[in-house]
Amino acid sequence: xxxxxxxxxxxxxxxxxxxxxxxxxxxxxxxxxxxxxxxxxxxxxxxxxxxxxxxxxxxxxxxxxxxxxxxxxxxxxxxxxxxxxxxxxxxxxxxxxxxxxxxxxxxxxxxxxxxxxxxxxxxxxxxxxx
Numbered sequence: 001x002x003x004x005x006x007x008x009x010x011x012x013x014x015x016x017x018x019x020x021x022x023x024x025x026x027x028x029x030x031x032x033x034x035x036x037x038x039x040x041x042x043x044x045x046x047x048x049x050x051x052x053x054x055x056x057x058x059x060x061x062x063x064x065x066x067x068x069x070x071x072x073x074x075x076x077x078x079x080x081x082x083x084x085x086x087x088x089x090x091x092x093x094x095x096x097x098x099x100x101x102x103x104x105x106x107x108x109x110x111x112x113x114x115x116x117x118x119x120x121x122x123x124x125x126x127x128x129x130x
Contacts, residue, residue, distance in 0.1 A: 005044045015079035023068040028059055041073050061087060
């Protein structure tokens with residue numbers, strides 16, 4: 001069972017809410033009909049603050065469905081515009097971590113692979129270029 005959004009909030013103020021996305025969780029809606037994280041955050045805000053009607057929840061960036069990590073949402077259109085500008089200027093440092101089995105043969109290297117989209121499952125898989 002999903003851990004509730006309220007238990008995954010890493011930061012929240014009047015402008016932003018930062019949530020830990022679970023692996024396999026969808027960030028924004030697609031044809032699968034699975035409830036996306038953006039909707040879960042919207043419901044959390046609506047319930048916590050007793051907001052009537054629609055609740056603004058701006059998606060600042062996304063993560064792929066299989067990936068876990070931090071997702072930033074804007075609680076106002078002004079915050080969304082400012083965050084979009086920050087991301088557009090590449091003022092945000094992104095760090096990606098991978099879990100590997102065993103000890104890699106080199107301290108560092110270059111990985112090149114190709115993505116292939118499976119439309120039926122709405123997933124992408126990668127194939128190593130060997």
